[in-house]
Amino acid sequence: xxxxxxxxxxxxxxxxxxxxxxxxxxxxxxxxxxxxxxxxxxxxxxxxxxxxxxxxxxxxxxxxxxxxxxxxxxxxxxxxxxxxxxxxxxxxxxxxxxxxxxxxxxxxxxxxxxxxxxxxxxxxxxxxxxxxxxxxxxxxxxxxxxxxxxxxxxxxxxxxxxxxxxxxxxxxxxxxxxxxxxxxxxxxxxxxxxxxxxxxxxxxxxxxxxxxxxxxxxxxxxxxxxxxxxxxxxxxxxxxxxxxxxxxxxxxxxxxxxxxxxxxxxxxxxxxxxxxxxxxxxxxxxxxxxxxxxxxxxxxxxxxxxxxxxxxxxxxxxxxxxxxxxxxxxxxxxxxxxxxxxxx
Numbered sequence: 001x002x003x004x005x006x007x008x009x010x011x012x013x014x015x016x017x018x019x020x021x022x023x024x025x026x027x028x029x030x031x032x033x034x035x036x037x038x039x040x041x042x043x044x045x046x047x048x049x050x051x052x053x054x055x056x057x058x059x060x061x062x063x064x065x066x067x068x069x070x071x072x073x074x075x076x077x078x079x080x081x082x083x084x085x086x087x088x089x090x091x092x093x094x095x096x097x098x099x100x101x102x103x104x105x106x107x108x109x110x111x112x113x114x115x116x117x118x119x120x121x122x123x124x125x126x127x128x129x130x131x132x133x134x135x136x137x138x139x140x141x142x143x144x145x146x147x148x149x150x151x152x153x154x155x156x157x158x159x160x161x162x163x164x165x166x167x168x169x170x171x172x173x174x175x176x177x178x179x180x181x182x183x184x185x186x187x188x189x190x191x192x193x194x195x196x197x198x199x200x201x202x203x204x205x206x207x208x209x210x211x212x213x214x215x216x217x218x219x220x221x222x223x224x225x226x227x228x229x230x231x232x233x234x235x236x237x238x239x240x241x242x243x244x245x246x247x248x249x250x251x252x253x254x255x256x257x258x259x260x261x262x263x264x265x266x267x268x269x270x271x272x273x274x275x276x277x278x279x280x281x282x283x284x285x286x287x288x289x290x291x292x293x294x295x296x297x298x299x300x301x302x303x304x305x306x307x308x309x310x311x312x313x314x315x316x317x318x319x320x321x322x323x324x325x326x327x328x329x330x331x332x333x334x335x336x337x338x339x340x341x342x343x344x
Contacts, residue, residue: 007302010035010076010106012097013088014043016053017111017138021086022062024294031302035068037076044069052175073097077104084134084305086298087111091192092185095120098135102127107134107305109298113195114319116187118327118344121320128316136301136311137319139199143296145288146267147200149274150258153265153286154204160261162205163236167197170242172250173222181219188217189224189244190333191326196254197240198329199322201230207321208232212339213332215243222247228329231339240329 009031011018018038025031038044043051044064051059070076076085077100085101087094087110095115101108108128114137115121128135141147153159171193179185186192201208208230215226225243232238255268265286267274274286289296297314304311324344332340 005030005306006032007305008032008034008081008083010037010070010079010082010085011088012037012073012076012085013090014038014040014048014051015088016051016059018086018088019048019051019059020053020294021088021298022048023060024292024298027292027295028299028302030306031298033067035070035076035079035082036064037070037073039071044071073100077101077106082106084109084302090179090185091116091187092179095124098124099127102131102133102135105131105133109136109138109301111138112140112199112319112322113187113192113326114316114323116323118320118324121323125316125320128310132308134301134305134308134310135316136304136314137316138297138301139196139314139319139322140293140297141196141200142203142314143291143300144293145291146269146274147256149286149288150200150256150265150267151204153263153276154258154260158262161236162232162238163259163261165201165205165238165256165258167200167238167240167256168242169193169197169254170225170245170250171252173224173244173247175247181222183219187326188330190215190217190226190242191330193244194226194228194240194242194329195322195326197242198326199319200256201238201240202318202322202325205230205232205238207325207344208238208342210339210341211325211328211332212337213329214337215333217333226329226333228332230342 046062046064048059084107087097098108098110174180210231213228217224227241230238257266263276263278265276276284321344
C-alpha cells in the first residue's frame with residue numbers, strides 16, 4: 001500500500017526514544033504527527049521535560065493540542081487516519097505491538113532491539129510480508145554519518161578486504177526507564193546497547209562463522225559488560241566490546257577501528273571525525289554527510305512507505321539476524337567464552 005504526502009504518523013511511547021524521534025520529525029516536511037500513545041498523563045499533555053537519556057539533552061514540551069491521544073493500543077491501530085506507527089515502547093512490547101499494527105494495515109517503524117528472541121523477530125517479518133506492509137527497525141547507526149563514512153570505505157574496492165575490526169560502545173547504567181534494568185523486558189544492558197555494533201558487523205561484514213564472549217553482569221551494581229569475538233573466514237576477527245558501567249558520571253562513548261588491506265579507519269566520539277590512515281602513508285579525515293541520523297532514518301522509512309517497498313538500507317531480516325547474533329554472543333558469555341557456531 002503506497003501512500004501520499006504527508007504521511008500520517010502515530011507515535012507509540014513518549015520516553016527517551018519517543019522524545020528523540022519527535023525532535024527529529026520537526027525537520028521533516030513529509031510527515032504529520034496525528035496520534036500519540038502513552039500511559040503517562042503528563043506526557044500525553046506534551047510535557048516531556050522529565051524524559052532522560054544518555055545523549056541529546058533533556059526532553060522538551062510539545063504542542064499536542066491537535067494530536068489524538070490514546071491510552072489503549074487497539075483504538076489507535078483501528079484509527080483510519082493513521083498511515084504508519086512508530087513503535088518506541090519497551091522491547092518486550094515490540095513483537096505484539098508490531099504484529100497488531102501490521103494486521104491493522106499500518107506500516108511500522110520499530111525501535112531496536114527488534115524483539116527479545118529470534119522467533120518473535122521472524123514472525124514480525126512474516127506478518128509484514130503477509131500483509132504487504134513496510135516494516136523497518138530503527139538501527140540508526142546505518143544512518144549515522146560516522147558509520148556511513150566507514151561503510152563507504154569498507155565497500156570501496158580500492159580498500160581491499162577487512163582484516164580486523166574493533167567496535168566499542170559503553171555508558172553509565174541508565175538512571176531512567178526502570179524497564180531497561182529488567183533483563184526480562186530489555187534483554188539486558190549489553191543486548192540493548194551492543195546490538196547497534198552487532199548490526200553494523202552484519203551490515204558491513206556479513207554473518208560470522210562463530211562467536212565467543214566473556215564478561216560480567218551484576219544488575220545490582222549497574223554493571224553489564226561484554227567482550228566478544230566474531231570469527232570470520234580466513235582467520236579474520238571482529239571484536240565487539242562495551243556495555244553498562246556504574247551509574248553516574250561515566251560518559252557515553254562509541255568508537256571503531258577497522259583495518260583493511262590498504263588502510264585503517266579509526267574514530268571515537270571522544271575525538272574528531274573518522275580518519276583513514278592509508279597503507280601509502282597518507283592520512284585523510286573522511287567527509288561526513290551533514291544530517292541528523294534519526295531524521296535521516298525516519299525520512300528513509302517514510303520514502304519506503306510511500307513507494308510500498310521493503311527497506312534496502314535497513315532490511316528487517318537483517319535486523320532479525322542481529323537479534324539472533326546478539327543472543328548467541330550473550331549465550332557464549334554465560335558459557336564462559338565457549339566458541340559457538342553461528343548459523344543465522
